[in-house]
Amino acid sequence: MLRDITLGQYYPADSILHKLDPRVKLFGTLIYIISLFLFDNIWGILWITLALVCVVRLSKVPFSFMIRGLRSIIILLIVAGVFNLFLTPGQEIASFGIFKITMEGLRNASLMTVRMVYLIIGTSIMTLTTTPNQLTDGLEKSLHGLTKLNVPVHEIAMMMSIALRFIPILIEETDKIMKAQMARGADFESGNIFQKARNMVPLLVPLFVSAFRRAYDLAQAMEARCYNGGEGRTKMKPLKYVSRDRNAYILIFVAFVVTIVLKVVL
């Protein structure tokens, strides 16, 4: 039922990408996204495709998991593609009544589709190989400099990791309460929209009560252990760069340079 939804969509596997420091992956993803929007010719596409294929192979995650994210944007892709195809003015190559396809339209449509698809696949690789906790850790560390500008980086990261931690718990709780009320004859499916909303009360009240109870318990537990923010706080597993992370940075850098060269030269 509800609990079958996998959140954060981490896919456990033993690959070099999984072991990489989350900061490297965040940085790499950023560079990848910039590159996606830099190139505008066929060589750029080929180059990025090559890089993407290498990373996909390295991750040891089944390809089907990466394109799962595409399902949610497929309508958007089709609509945007069609609009680009038919509504870009330029040199005409085919026409159907009042609609005409132009050279520029074809180019824009395919470029946009490739960019969107690659964007989803690329970011999926990051979330599939990094646990949500590593991700927030990486973000906190990368954005640490902003504390000087009075941005509460640690607090934001802590809130994020608590929220992430609680999502599966709340889903589990929803599932359990739903079943318990169904066992008492509650009906969450039939009826019009108002009846449905009213039928949700037996689910929502206990859910809120339990969310508050958990939040309260957690706050007390944190206070009991003298939690007082990020100042001077150490980590059980501090992020540390090792040689493979340095190599990865070099690779990302080289790849980026190649992208720029391809863009300038061709």
Added chain:
Amino acid sequence: MALELKDITYKYSAGTAYEITALDHINVTFPDGEFIGIIGHTGSGKSTLVQHLNGLIKATSGEIIYNGQNIYDKDYSMKELRTQVGMVFQYPEHQLFETTVYDDVAFGPKNQGLDDKDVALRTYEAMEAVGFPQELCDVSPFELSGGQKRRVAIAGVMAMKPAVLILDEPTAGLDPMGRDEILNMLKETHERTGNTVILVSHSMEDVANYADRIIVIDKGQIKYNDTPKNVFKHYKDLEKMGLAAPQVTYFMNDLKNAGMPVSTDATTVQEARDEILKLMGR
């Protein structure tokens, strides 16, 4: 008439990287009118098993027959099944939601489509059965103590008068007195109405004192399905599954090993006492 499970297998998150086989080819029958205990280590699949019995979880493969009908048939009414097979979840007090105790207990009977008079009758009956004071029926369930909340939640299911009453660890987190009161109340209702009771627990003592029959489940499979006496004979095997026999079983075995000619069949303190007194010739 009975509730019958045929070759039930259940997998959580089937087809993903997180697949877990929680039940592995379970075959078991729950005859009418028995008091049955289900025991097993945490994670052995007890909760998964009982949630199949009223159709809250649909088996990956296998069949469930209730009173001669397959509950997975297309035209079988799950709603009807759920009024026949009542289920009290673990920590049932977490499902309370109404503004008053009365309304919460009455939620189930109302969903059964009874008229107001019958609903009221059953609600008060159920509150009496669980020993909840009637004068508190207009307070908010959220203001009650933990033990009282638990009673109200159990009453909410009992008010539906299910022919089969399932309780998933109903005594978890209660003090010994609260535990005994709830179990005695279940036994008393069982004797009075002849309903089937399925009590899930990981406490041997609880089950030994109340159940006619014990089903031991380990890693999604049924290991024993027998009377308490016969099951506790295998106390060494039970230990390997992370379970333990009741204290008296150990005590009687120790006595026997020390050379006293006692029978080790006793499963409750009362039986052990009688056995020892008999031996001493009183």
